[in-house]
Amino acid sequence: MLRELPGGAAVQQDEARITAVTADAPISAPTHGGRAKCLQRLVRLDLPVPHTVALGFAAVRDIARGVPPDTATILGHFPEDALLCVRPSSEDPDWGGPGAILNIGMNGARHAALSETLGEEAATSLYFRFVQAYAVHVARLDPDMFDEIEGAGQQALGEALRAYEDETEEPFPQDRAVQLSAVLRSMARAWEGTTARLLRRAKGAPDDAGLGLVVQEMAFGLGAGECGSGVLQLVDSTAGEARVTGRYLSQSQGREALRESDAALYLERDPRGPSLEERAPEVFAELLAHGRLMREKLRDEMQVEFTLENGRLYILDGVRVARAPRAALRIAVQLAEEGIISRHEALMRIEPRALSELLHRQVAPGARRNRLARGVAASPGAASGRVVFSAEAAQAAAARGEAAVLVRRETSPSDIRGMHAAVAVLTERGGMTSHAAVIGRGLGLPCVVGASELRFQMGKKQLTAPDGRTLREGDIITVDGTSGDVLAGAPAMVEAALDDAFQTFLGWADEARDIGVRANADTPADAQTARNFMAQGIGLCRTEHMFFEADRLTPMREMIFADTPEDRRAALDRLLPMQRGDFIELFRIMQGQPVCIRLFDPPLHEFLPSDRAGLRDLADALDLPLSDVTRRVEAMGEYNPMLGMRGVRLGIAVPEIYEMQARAIFEATVEASREGAPVVPEIMIPLVSAKREVELVKTRVDSVAAAVSTEKAARFSYRLGVMVETPRACLRAGDIAQHAAFLSFGTNDLTQMTYGLSRDDAGRFMSAYVEQRVFAEDPFHVLDVDGVGELLSIGAERGRAARPDVTLSLCGEHGGHPESIAFCRKAGFDYVSCSPFRVPIARLAAAQLAIADKIAQPERLVAPISGA
Incomplete structure (x- = not known):
């Protein structure tokens, strides 16, 4: 029987539902997810991947709807005493998914058996970890229930089992099939939940995005001999520079090496501390070779998750290295220059808008963001400076060598000199094509407009945030024109990155x-x-x-006030x-x-003052009575100047x-x-x-x-x-x-x-x-x-x-x-x-x-x- 699945692929129903991951299995990302497909590629590369079974999107959807999973078929692919783990496999790894559950199948009998082979301490740790993960992620119990459990070993395990029984009013399940069924059902339902859907949508996933699950035989990172787990990648995620990064932690599982970095080892020799290369040089060399092979054959920089079991290396997973925009660009260039991908493919791998982060300073990833308010992200980049409320104050600050953020209700052409002097602009009004936004983008000036959450009190020269905090002239804020955030203080920044890779990339x-x-x-x-x-x-x-420079504004105004063509000339x-x-x-x-x-476009009134002080200065400059100047300026007013005497109309009339x-x-x-x-x-x-x-x-x-x-x-x-x-x-x-x-x-x-x-x-x-x-x-x-x-x-x-x-x-x-x-x-x-x-x-x-x-x-x- 054939069944149509997402992506238009028609495969055997049973194969789409439960498929052993072999070199020639009918597995694809649109039907089983990216993780399942990647594991198949690793199998084809003859890498030491533990035996794995993939559940397709159709099977997981049925489980979420209440159809019991076919655990008998799944378990039939594994030895009777094997412990298992389940990981999510969405079509695009960036769409996320529920967390992995390890050590499925652990129970009293397996604990006793593994105590003989791995040692009691390792076996007890495996059992305790599984009870804790099952309780929190499957039974949905409060994780705080484990905070009161002190110590380790058999006593801690016993307390965990009793706590589970007290909370659920039933013993911890001992049947591997029951455990696996509950894990699969929990992960399938989590994917279909409202919160998960909203998070996926924010990452660009369609509402009907499918989830696959992979069930994999456990490779123990605990026990006798050299045991542990870690992750390896061959580039730095921030800058994309080629270097071995990652950590290894003895007696650990999954990604614990990253969470407990103080106790973890470096991978290659490092003056800062001990390394896997020193402890197990042959294993490190094998791991490095596997990582380089994956990079070449999977045609991308990969993060390799691995486990050592009594000195034997297993590759559990491979995912694309998470990367900042500057790293993504350098990685694409490096892969193309080495002939792993074509130049055209390198170009297609970078989202054009991501280049904005390379052209401007940005708030550093992970920096604390003390948000005051949010507006429209009108011009990318971030900058910190002291609040000023006028163009003149911005110019004065620049003359003193101080960074200033120009704050206005909305900017006009008369503010341009102040915008040139400021490091960023913040306005109460405006949208993506307002004056501040257009000029800000032209200058490469970080700009947030339409920040109406803030109360602008220009007369008092202060801003009030929604939470009641008040900012006065001279206080330091940060304008993040990439996100639209207005932040208190000055968080850490990263500089623009217009390096050789950037130039090469754009040349292509x-x-x-x-x-x-x-x-x-x-x-x-x-x-x-x-x-x-x-x-x-x-x-x-x-x-x-x-025409708005100080030395040009006066003759411009004289021209506006001239009565004859000769005087205008x-x-x-x-x-x-x-x-x-x-x-x-x-x-x-x-x-x-x-x-x-x-040629000249705006209406002439933009060059004239509107306040009393400005009119008086203009009268002095033109040597005219204030009343005449005021009357003339008022006479030039238009109901809708943007549709009035401007552009070619002004060019023909004047x-x-x-x-x-x-x-x-x-x-x-x-x-x-x-x-x-x-x-x-x-x-x-x-x-x-x-x-x-x-x-x-x-x-x-x-x-x-x-x-x-x-x-x-x-x-x-x-x-x-x-x-x-x-x-x-x-x-x-x-x-x-x-x-x-x-x-x-x-x-x-x-x-x-x-x-x-x-x-x-x-x-x-x-x-x-x-x-x-x-x-x-x-x-x-x-x-x-x-x-x-x-x-x-x-x-x-x-x-x-x-x-x-x-x-x-x-x-x-x-x-x-x-x-x-x-x-x-x-x-x-x-x-x-x-x-x-x-x-x-x-x-x-x-x-x-x-x-x-x-x-x-x-x-x-x-x-x-x-x-x-």
């Missing part, structure tokens, strides 16, 4: 990927970071951030050399790589701004091209929704280009394009593309306008929306491929139809997400652009997508990398 990714990756960079520091991470140019340079003439210098430095850093510069920027770009192009590789700048018009807007701006930009070319007696070329961030621009992309060399889709604003959501305020209710499945994910965090994605597809299709050579890209915050990159590849985009610290993540994600396509379609050739 570049060889495999077929879509370009650029960076969003607003400053020379951002550009240098992008260059260090091998970005293929700058896909978005937001020029407005250059006079103020902008003071900004021109500063802008030109910015662009020259960007071009020099990028060394001939493309630099896409977005054309002097774009003319100044175009001149600065072209003069910088001439200057930088004389010093190095020819520069071909890309000029991007923001917030376009109509073809005529592009025509008007293009006419002015072309005129400035011609003037600069004549004045400088220099020839240069440039590309003019459009930032597509309104739904209408997507729908009319065919018209717009006729005047644009490229269409760069800005998905931050496009998502905002498509949904009618404020990206800065949506964080207040987005969690509830996702929890109640209104949205599958936060659309500002994960690209909405159904709604926003349809607009992108329409825009790309219509743009290419009108102009086949138009370059297509995505430059919103979604650009660094693997899901977004998958969409862009499918839609035929040339490149994506993302924050500098997301460039490595995008490079790996793009490579994995190309490799996955190649695996699915072996005949498909990987195209050359575009977007360079």
Whole structure:
């Protein structure tokens, strides 16, 4: 009779239920779990594995539903006097499972017999351990009942048996079949419990994930001669460096060597203490050989669980070495360089998001986390510093050489200088695409936003945690932008790891990927970071951030207050050399790589003060009456400035701004091209929704280009394009593309306008929306491929139809997400652009997508990398 099992495998029902682990047994991870399959591989390698029987997922599900296990068939595979252990075998070892139960079959008769062969002390210890494990994990008794048992030996065993009988009102079971049946039933039910399901789900397991169980003959780690147990691995789990690690403990079982490390021995010779290599050199050499064989044949770094029984070595199990992200990457590189796995397989083994932990300082694993509150993990990494409540205070702290955490209700462009000076940012409001989050990711600055659990009292300069603790300016906190935690104090940290393995790994990714990756960079520091991470140019340079420096803010405000074009030009003439210098430095850093510069975008009110003190300072700077300044600022207010006079609308209404920027770009192009590789700048018009807007701006930009070319007696070329961030621009992309060399889709604003959501305020209710499945994910965090994605597809299709050579890209915050990159590849985009610290993540994600396509379609050739 055939029975369909998980994974679509059809095997004999009896074989799927109870299968001896032999070299040719029908065992697979989807039907029996990863542990059972690994043990079969060890058997095939002729390693000394004790006899083992595997129960498939179907058998365990039936046991959980109340069907009695077929203990007679299971026990028929083992000698009558053999003690057994049962271990879980889930499809993915990371999904966990109930703990192992050892020494099943131990009873009064076996105790007497083993006392003759192993010695009374060892036999008594085996029996006591089993009674304790059975009572706690099978009978579900309180483990504290054993705390009152003092001493060891026969007396302790007798007290344990009496305690069991008192609690259960029945004698401890003596029949091996009864014991095994109860153990199997307990482990099967534990896997199906609600708590276990929730824990598995948190690790990415499906709700219907199956559990297998393996029943294995015990190899005693107690008795005469050299007996004990231990674990071995050939790499360090933290950094991935090749070295023998693990411990061995005499007279022990299972993983006790790790739990009782003070008494355990090192494995190889070590100046810190005695080792297994010194005590039993031949056994150590055999163990090392087995470990190396497993590494080579199982094609991964394995942790080997072993037991010595009177000097004889047994391999009980092998599991993938647990590894931190930096260790995982180095392990993958080492295995590929040794030819054990291919480069493509090495690339596929690393989750792209795991690279974030290599790019930033992190709270050390195992460090005590004194949590104050939790918010949205907006920019990865962790940093500790003293609380400050203003950008000016952050700058002052930096000048004193002190680390500061900038705390704001929400940040604005006027806080950028303070963000540059701070080591981390914490805000009360905001989501994944709020100002603080976007700038934080661009700077590589740890950032937690939307920390509404904290009470922000900006006037008193203090924070109050949910538990009542109060933090004042100067107190030390830690912002963990990877987890979203806000911690009191300064826990231990681990540094970023951009070593040779990291560079090699990403070099392989570049060889495999077929879509370009650029960076969003607003400053020379951002550009240098992008260059260090091998970005293929700058896909978005937001020029407005250059105007908030102290020496630029006054002429910017003078320009805003000017009444005539001549006065505006006079103020902008003071900004021109500063802008030109910015662009020259960007071009020099990028060394001939493309630099896409977005013309001025934000509404002008962002450059004006709103408080009384700021208005007074502005009146002094402009030599105007305070009443005039106040009236003028109020008159410039808009009901919804993000949908008002900004972007191309401002460029058309106040054309002097774009003319100044175009001149600065072209003069910088001439200057930088004389010093190095020819520069071909890309000029991007923001917030376009109509073809005529592009025509008007293009006419002015072309005129400035011609003037600069004549004045400088220099020839240069440039590309003019459009930032597509309104739904209408997507729908009319065919018209717009006729005047644009490229269409760069800005998905931050496009998502905002498509949904009618404020990206800065949506964080207040987005969690509830996702929890109640209104949205599958936060659309500002994960690209909405159904709604926003349809607009992108329409825009790309219509743009290419009108102009086949138009370059297509995505430059919103979604650009660094693997899901977004998958969409862009499918839609035929040339490149994506993302924050500098997301460039490595995008490079790996793009490579994995190309490799996955190649695996699915072996005949498909990987195209050359575009977007360079």
